[in-house]
Amino acid sequence: xxxxxxxxxxxxxxxxxxxxxxxxxxxxxxxxxxxxxxxxxxxxxxxxxxxxxxxxxxxxxxxxxxxxxxxxxxxxxxxxxxxxxxxxxxxxxxxxxxxxxxxxxxxxxxxxxxxxxxxxxxxxxxxxxxxxxxxxxxxxxxxxxxxxxxxxxxxxxxxxxxxxxxxxxxxxxxxxxxxxxxxxxxxxxxxxxxxxxxxxxxxxxxxxxxxxxxxxxxxxxxxxxxxxxxxxxxxxxxxxxxx
Amino acid sequence: xxxxxxxxxxxxxxxxxxxxxxxxxxxxxxxxxxxxxxxxxxxxxxxxxxxxxxxxxxxxxxxxxxxxxxxxxxxxxxxxxxxxxxxxxxxxxxxxxxxxxxxxxxxxxxxxxxxxxxxxxxxxxxxxxxxxxxxxxxxxxxxxxxxxxxxxxxxxxxxxxxxxxxxxxxxxxxxxxxxxxxxxxxxxxxxxxxxxxxxxxxxxxxxxxxxxxxxxxxxxxxxxxxxxxxxxxxxxxxxxxxxxxxxxxxxxxxxxxxxxxxxxxxxxxxxxxxxxxxxxxxxxxxxxxxxxxxxx
Amino acid sequence: xxxxxxxxxxxxxxxxxxxxxxxxxxxxxxxxxxxxxxxxxxxxxxxxxxxxxxxxxxxxxxxxxxxxxxxxxxxxxxxxxxxxxxxxxxxxxxxxxxxxxxxxxxxxxxxxxxxxxxxxxxxxxxxxxxxxxxxxxxxxxxxxxxxxxxxxxxxxxxxxxxxxxxxxxxxxxxxxxxxxxxxxxxxxxxxxxxxxxxxxxxxxxxxxxxxxxxxxxxxxxxxxxxxxxxxxxxxx
Numbered sequence: 001x002x003x004x005x006x007x008x009x010x011x012x013x014x015x016x017x018x019x020x021x022x023x024x025x026x027x028x029x030x031x032x033x034x035x036x037x038x039x040x041x042x043x044x045x046x047x048x049x050x051x052x053x054x055x056x057x058x059x060x061x062x063x064x065x066x067x068x069x070x071x072x073x074x075x076x077x078x079x080x081x082x083x084x085x086x087x088x089x090x091x092x093x094x095x096x097x098x099x100x101x102x103x104x105x106x107x108x109x110x111x112x113x114x115x116x117x118x119x120x121x122x123x124x125x126x127x128x129x130x131x132x133x134x135x136x137x138x139x140x141x142x143x144x145x146x147x148x149x150x151x152x153x154x155x156x157x158x159x160x161x162x163x164x165x166x167x168x169x170x171x172x173x174x175x176x177x178x179x180x181x182x183x184x185x186x187x188x189x190x191x192x193x194x195x196x197x198x199x200x201x202x203x204x205x206x207x208x209x210x211x212x213x214x215x216x217x218x219x220x221x222x223x224x225x226x227x228x229x230x231x232x233x234x235x236x237x238x239x240x241x242x243x
Numbered sequence: 244x245x246x247x248x249x250x251x252x253x254x255x256x257x258x259x260x261x262x263x264x265x266x267x268x269x270x271x272x273x274x275x276x277x278x279x280x281x282x283x284x285x286x287x288x289x290x291x292x293x294x295x296x297x298x299x300x301x302x303x304x305x306x307x308x309x310x311x312x313x314x315x316x317x318x319x320x321x322x323x324x325x326x327x328x329x330x331x332x333x334x335x336x337x338x339x340x341x342x343x344x345x346x347x348x349x350x351x352x353x354x355x356x357x358x359x360x361x362x363x364x365x366x367x368x369x370x371x372x373x374x375x376x377x378x379x380x381x382x383x384x385x386x387x388x389x390x391x392x393x394x395x396x397x398x399x400x401x402x403x404x405x406x407x408x409x410x411x412x413x414x415x416x417x418x419x420x421x422x423x424x425x426x427x428x429x430x431x432x433x434x435x436x437x438x439x440x441x442x443x444x445x446x447x448x449x450x451x452x453x454x455x456x457x458x459x460x461x462x463x464x465x466x467x468x469x470x471x472x473x474x475x476x477x478x479x480x481x482x483x484x485x486x487x488x489x490x491x492x493x494x495x496x497x498x499x500x501x502x503x504x505x506x507x508x509x510x511x512x513x514x515x516x517x518x519x520x521x522x523x524x525x526x527x528x529x530x531x532x533x534x535x536x537x538x539x
Numbered sequence: 540x541x542x543x544x545x546x547x548x549x550x551x552x553x554x555x556x557x558x559x560x561x562x563x564x565x566x567x568x569x570x571x572x573x574x575x576x577x578x579x580x581x582x583x584x585x586x587x588x589x590x591x592x593x594x595x596x597x598x599x600x601x602x603x604x605x606x607x608x609x610x611x612x613x614x615x616x617x618x619x620x621x622x623x624x625x626x627x628x629x630x631x632x633x634x635x636x637x638x639x640x641x642x643x644x645x646x647x648x649x650x651x652x653x654x655x656x657x658x659x660x661x662x663x664x665x666x667x668x669x670x671x672x673x674x675x676x677x678x679x680x681x682x683x684x685x686x687x688x689x690x691x692x693x694x695x696x697x698x699x700x701x702x703x704x705x706x707x708x709x710x711x712x713x714x715x716x717x718x719x720x721x722x723x724x725x726x727x728x729x730x731x732x733x734x735x736x737x738x739x740x741x742x743x744x745x746x747x748x749x750x751x752x753x754x755x756x757x758x759x760x761x762x763x764x765x766x767x768x769x770x771x772x773x774x775x
Contacts, residue, residue: 003340007674032347037253073342074247081250085406093406100249105342112339118634120339128264130271135280137332138634139287141340144294145676146628151295171302176432178301182311183436185299186320189292190444195629196284198594202622203690204614204646208280212638212651284632 003144006070009062009113016060016114020221021123027228028111032104034232041243046099048235053106060114067113071106078102117141122215135209139196147189154181244396245337245352248345252403259399260350266358267331273324282325289321290329290336301429309425314356314392315364315384316430319372320437320444323365330357355395362461364388364430372448378431385430386423391465393419398468412472543567544698544726545591545603545620552586552597560586561597562750568698573720573727575737575758577767578747584730585625587747588700591728592620604697618647620698621691625706627683631675636667636686639675643694654693661693662686665719681712685719692723700728705736734758734768 010017016024031049038045057067078101085094112120118141121134251259274282293313300308313333317326334352337343344352364384371380397415401407407415437444545568552561561583568574576584589595593608593616601608604619621643624630633639637658644654662668665685675683684704691699701720705713717739720727731737737744737758744761745752754761762768 006340011672029346032248032345036248036256036347071342077247078249081405081407084408084411088406088408090406093404097249097405101247101345104248104345104347108339108342108346116634117340118638130268132271132275132280132283133267133328133332133335135283136286136290136328137335139284139632140290140294140329140332140336142632142634142675143288143291144336147288147291147295148298151298155299174302175428176436178299179429179432179436182296182299182429182433183440185296186289186292186433186437186444187440189288190285192626192629193285193288195624195626196288196632197281198589199622199624199630199632200284200642201594202592202617202624203643203694204617205281205642206614206646209283210645210651212641212645212654214651 003141005066006112007116010116012061012114014059014061014114015220016056018220019114019224020215020217021115021120022126022215023217023221023225023228024111024115025120025123025127026225028107030229031107031232034236035100035103035107038236041239042096042099044239044243045236046103048239049103049232050106052231052235053103053110056110060110062110062113067109068106071102071109074101074105119213122211122213143192147185147192150188151185154185157181244356244392245334245344246348246355246396246399247342248347250345250403250405251348251351251399255399255403256347256351259354260347263350263353263358267327267353270324270327270331270358274322274328286321286325286329286332289317290332293317293329293333294336301425303425303428309422309429311429311433312356312360312389312392312422312426314361314388315368315381315426316433318361318365318388319368319381319384319430319434320446322446323361323369326361326365327357330361333357351396351399355399356392359395359461359464360388360392363391366461369448378435381434382427382431384427386427389426390419390423391461393422394465394468394472398471401471416472541570542605543569545728546600547587547590547602548600550587550590550597550599550601552590552595559750561590563599564750564752566745566752568726568728571724571726572743573729573741575741575744575761576728576730576747577732577737577744577761577765582747583750584747585702588622588702588728588730591698591700592617592622594622614647618694619696620700621694621696623684623687623691623699623701623704625703627680627687627707628675630687630690631683634674635671636662636673636675636678637671640686640690640693643690647694657693657695658689661689664692664723665689679712680707681709681715684708684712684716688719697725698728699723699725700730702730703732704729705731705733734762738762 031052035045035049054064057064075098078098082094082098085091085097115123118138121138124134125131274286276282293311293316296311296313299310301310302308314326314330317329321329331353334344334349334357338346338349338352364387367380367383367387371377374380397407397412397419434445545566547564547566550561550564550566551559553559564583564587566587576587578584586595590597590601590608591603593610593613596608603616606612606616606619608616631639633642637655640658640661641651641654644657645651649657659668659671662671665688667682667685667689670678670682670686675686678686684707688699688701699720704716708716713733713736717736720729720740727740729737729741741758743755744758745755746761746765746767747753754764756764
């Protein structure tokens with residue numbers, strides 16, 4: 001599954017992995033804004049920024065082909081709009097759409113591939129995201145695989161039950177079976193949430209989470225931040241000046 | 244319906260990010276009920292449930308099948324504020340882990356699906372959930388949540404200048420209508436099955452007419468979005484709409500072809516109109532959130 | 540005679556729908572004992588266990604290390620008695636093993652530094668030090684169970700309660716768990732259907748039936764009295 005691979009990648013040991021999540025977040029945000037607000041010399045800018053990402057991926061010791069392919073998940077959606085744009089007589093815009101959405105996806109992929117998600121969520125606290133929401137996302141991620149597995153089992157069971165009936169009546173029956181399966185999954189998930197809460201209480205949960213790990217800046221982080229912020233900005237200024 | 248980065252123009256994604264922040268802060272505060280993290284596991288696990296539920300196929304005949312989106316279902320079982328928080332967390336994970344939806348565009352996706360979509364999903368149930376038309380209300384909620392999210396997304400793309408000829412637009416609207424109906428059917432059937440397992444799961448809609456104001460606010464936002472979209476189905480739709488609503492000539496060109504001298508014009512006469520629209524939208528969303536909060 | 544670690548008198552509990560789950564349970568746990576709770580599904584074993592650390596509260600007396608289990612004492616009680624749930628997946632809810640095992644110590648007032656040290660010590664005790672940085676869903680069932688136990692040990696309780704600990708474990712896993720438990724000095728209550736496991740680890744057994752303890756005695760005696768061993772019916 002996609003997020004299992006991503007999880008493995010995020011636990012790597014490169015210099016990039018060791019950087020404080022906050023400096024990585026800021027760098028990616030700057031990158032995204034530089035890309036999003038650009039409207040001139042897009043071909044050159046795209047090539048330059050793509051190179052930056054490639055270098056970052058290489059430094060992070062990520063499988064290049066795999067990373068480039070995963071970022072392509074955005075392309076089917078974009079391709080439709082790009083095609084429509086071309087047919088409507090504006091191929092430049094279509095190309096811009098494809099380039100921008102792909103590079104943005106690749107940048108985010110690099111961020112998540114070099115930072116374990118729980119740590120990344122802690123990093124997002126600095127953007128003012130409510131802690132409560134980040135903790136919900138953390139628990140969501142923790143149980144994503146668990147409940148997806150349960151859903152897989154139910155899907156197979158539902159298929160097995162409804163497989164013999166064909167036609168419209170069969171569709172209706174399978175629809176109801178699927179709804180029943182969802183309801184059971186809901187009930188199971190709800191019960192699991194209750195168990196988790198009990199497990200938390202049993203170990204003295206006082207009503208709020210106390211973090212174990214504190215984020216600290218190191219010198220390497222400051223240097224990365226400077227590099228990460230200046231690189232896309234400088235590249236864009238240079239390209240637009242020289243063109 | 245998850246808008247990736249690179250599609251929305253800067254005023255659009257920036258103002259929606261600005262609108263999403265207080266909206267999310269508000270629903271978090273309401274869902275949290277006073278700085279208590281006890282609800283975290285429930286909301287997190289139910290978020291994982293919605294994710295997993297999207298894997299289950301609902302056959303709708305002739306070889307096609309639909310999937311649950313989940314906003315209305317969450318709202319009718321966990322309550323609207325909690326549902327907004329869960330959907331926001333889902334969108335964040337989808338954007339980060341699955342690159343489904345952009346990061347700069349996250350504000351837009353959150354407003355469309357986690358705030359307005361959830362509200363639209365809950366409103367019919369709140370208004371008519373106690374009456375005989377209960378099943379219809381749940382169906383309407385499911386359908387509206389998807390329809391509203393899709394309409395908003397479409398409007399945002401159009402305002403950003405994404406090319407969508409009338410034919411494509413009409414096909415999209417048709418597809419959204421079908422998705423909306425499917426969501427309505429799935430939500431209604433699953434709620435029915437849930438009630439059979441455990442009647443407690445299905446929350447009783449609280450009595451109170453405050454939501455009429457929320458409905459009005461939502462309707463206003465939708466009219467604006469709908470106006471943009473339906474105007475676009477006409478050949479010079481956006482320009483006609485701009486003329487009729489009296490936006491300046493500069494802004495008209497801005498809306499229809501934002502790439503022309505974009506940087507210069509963003510600072511020129513065009514952007515106050517856009518910012519104005521953004522602020523109105525913000526105020527509407529803010530007002531809606533305040534009304535939800537006041538209900539408690 | 541020393542005061543018992545757990546003293547329960549006349550415990551009664553009813554579910555919301557009126558079903559009587561516990562109908563007057565009396566129970567004692569002495570220091571160093573390992574007791575098996577046997578009985579059919581639904582006979583009240585797990586419900587009983589949930590009263591010991593105050594997750595449920597019914598009528599009657601429940602005292603843990605001399606403290607009555609009431610809202611005032613909950614924090615202290617939960618430091619004295621550690622509960623290991625049947626499904627480790629619900630018990631290991633933090634993103635990494637270390638954060639999970641440190642959850643208890645952090646809640647009981649230790650600094651992050653101290654909590655991390657306690658957690659590492661507990662992981663060492665159960666033989667899972669190498670897994671400290673791993674995510675829980677990457678672990679096998681046996682490993683998850685050991686980490687769950689570490690999470691309880693990190694709080695340094697006097698009593699361990701384990702609900703069906705051998706579920707999901709294969710025979711080598713069951714053996715490893717039995718060995719681990721035998722090496723722990725705390726008094727233990729094991730809710731289990733696994734008779735070989737009960738025989739290997741427990742000195743006595745309490746047999747639950749319809750919300751009361753029908754009888755107590757040596758494990759072997761209870762197994763035979765209630766025919767609680769699985770013997771496959773002959774088909775030939």
